[in-house]
Amino acid sequence: MSKLAxxxxxxxxxxxxxxxxxxxxxxxxxxxxxEKLAPLVEGILKANTFSRKEEVKAWEQELTSCEHILLLQQSEGRTIEPAGLGHCSSCDLKE
Structure with a gap:
């Protein structure tokens, strides 16, 4: 699986x-x-809808890999600093 929505x-x-x-x-x-109320009502309803949509925003994540992970040979387990987990050390791929 490479994509989750x-x-x-x-x-x-x-x-x-x-x-x-x-x-x-x-x-x-x-x-x-x-004539006077219609634009006000429309603006209020749109603003409210926008804020609700931001709160309940659907998200989508796509997992990609680089060529380095395909050829990865894992070594023994060790403690890794959390800052070192966000990117590939051989290229610019992040998370």
Missing amino acids: IAAETDEDRYDTKTTVRCLECSTELDQTS
Whole structure:
């Protein structure tokens, strides 16, 4: 296996959401499609969606190897400093 992908499930996948715009002082529901409110509502909804997507971001990792690992002859086990584990000592391949 050389590639691993995890797809995150978002609230949009699980729930049907209804949005209303309401005046908090008089509890009147406002028309969110009005000329002044529409851009504000759209901006707020997009910002909220973006933050949620960042929290639950799906990630993908692809494992690659260099020619040096294919010909590797392992020696006896020893303690290695953690800083030395991030790259191939014979080329620029990292992690």
